[in-house]
Amino acid sequence: MLRNTADRYGVPAKLLHWGVALLIFGLFFMGIWMHELPRNEFKGAMYDLHKSFGVLVILLVAARLAWRAGNPAPQALATTSPGQRALALWAHRFLYLLMIAVPVVGVLMSQTGGHPVSLFGGFTLPNLMGKNELLHEGLEEMHEVLSFMLIGLVIFHAAAALWHHLVLKDDVLRRMTMGRPRRSA
Ligand code: HEM
Ligand code: HEM
Numbered sequence: 001m002l003r004n005t006a007d008r009y010g011v012p013a014k015l016l017h018w019g020v021a022l023l024i025f026g027l028f029f030m031g032i033w034m035h036e037l038p039r040n041e042f043k044g045a046m047y048d049l050h051k052s053f054g055v056l057v058i059l060l061v062a063a064r065l066a067w068r069a070g071n072p073a074p075q076a077l078a079t080t081s082p083g084q085r086a087l088a089l090w091a092h093r094f095l096y097l098l099m100i101a102v103p104v105v106g107v108l109m110s111q112t113g114g115h116p117v118s119l120f121g122g123f124t125l126p127n128l129m130g131k132n133e134l135l136h137e138g139l140e141e142m143h144e145v146l147s148f149m150l151i152g153l154v155i156f157h158a159a160a161a162l163w164h165h166l167v168l169k170d171d172v173l174r175r176m177t178m179g180r181p182r183r184s185a
Contacts, residue, residue: 004074006074007075009073009176012071013071016060016063019060020057020060020064023060024057024099027054027057028147028150028151030046030050030053034046048118051117052120052121054102055118055125058100058104061099061100073092074175091160095153095154098149098150102146102150105143105146109136109139109143111127112132114131161176
C-alpha cells in the first residue's frame with residue numbers, strides 16, 4: 001500500500017504525483033491570469049499566493065525525490081518496447097528538472113526584483129543574490145518560457161498515459177491511480 005512495488009506505485013507516490021500536478025496546473029493558469037490584472041492590492045495578494053504555492057511545489061518535489069530514492073518506480077510493463085521505455089524515462093527526467101527549475105527561477109526572479117519570497121507570510125526565504133534589474137528581467141523571461149515548456153511536456157506525458165489506457169488498454173495509468181492492476185507486468 002505505502003511502498004512502491006514492482007508493478008504499482010504506493011499511496012505516497014500517487015498522492016505526491018497528483019497533488020503536485022494539481023498545483024502546477026493551477027499555478028500555470030494563475031500566472032497567466034494574474035500577470036494581466038491591473039496594478040492594485042489584489043494583484044499583490046495574488047502574486048504572494050502564487051509565490052507561496054510555488055515554493056510549496058519545490059518542497060513537495062524535494063519530498064517526492066527523497067521518497068523515490070528509497071522507493072524505485074515500478075518496472076516497465078513487459079508490453080512496452082525499449083524505445084517507449086527510453087522515451088518515458090527521459091520525459092520523467094525532464095519533468096522533474098522543469099518541476100524544480102520553474103519555481104526556483106521564480107524565487108530568484110522575485111528576489112532579484114527586490115520582492116521578498118515567503119511561505120504564506122511565515123518563513124521568509126533568504127535573498128542570496130540581492131536586487132539586480134538586468135538579471136531580474138532575464139529570469140522573468142526564463143520563468144515564462146520554462147513554464148510553457150513544462151506544460152507542453154505535461155500535455156505530451158498525459159496524452160501518452162491516456163494512449164496507454166484507452167488504446168493499448170494496459171496498466172500504465174491504472175497503477176498511478178486507484179484501480180488494481182488488471183494484468184501483472
Ligand atoms: C511550478 C511552479 C510555477 C509555475 C508553473 C509558474 C507559472 C507561471 C506563469 C505561467 C506565469 C505567467 C508568465 C507571464 O505571463 O509572464 C508566472 C508568473 C509569475 N510567477 Fe510563477 N510559476 C511557478 C512558481 C513560481 C514561484 C515559486 C515564484 C516566486 C517565488 C513565482 C513568481 C512569479 C511571478 C512574480 C510572476 C509574475 C511575472 C510578471 O508579472 O511578469 N512563480 N508563473
Ligand atoms: C503537472 C502535471 C504532471 C506532472 C509534472 C507529472 C509528472 C510525472 C512524473 C515525474 C512521473 C514519474 C514518476 C516517478 O516514477 O517518479 C509521472 C508518472 C506518471 N504520470 Fe504524471 N505528471 C503530471 C500529470 C499527469 C497526468 C494529467 C496524467 C494522466 C492523464 C499522468 C499520468 C502518469 C502516469 C500513468 C505515470 C506512471 C508512468 C509509469 O508507470 O511509468 N500524469 N508523472
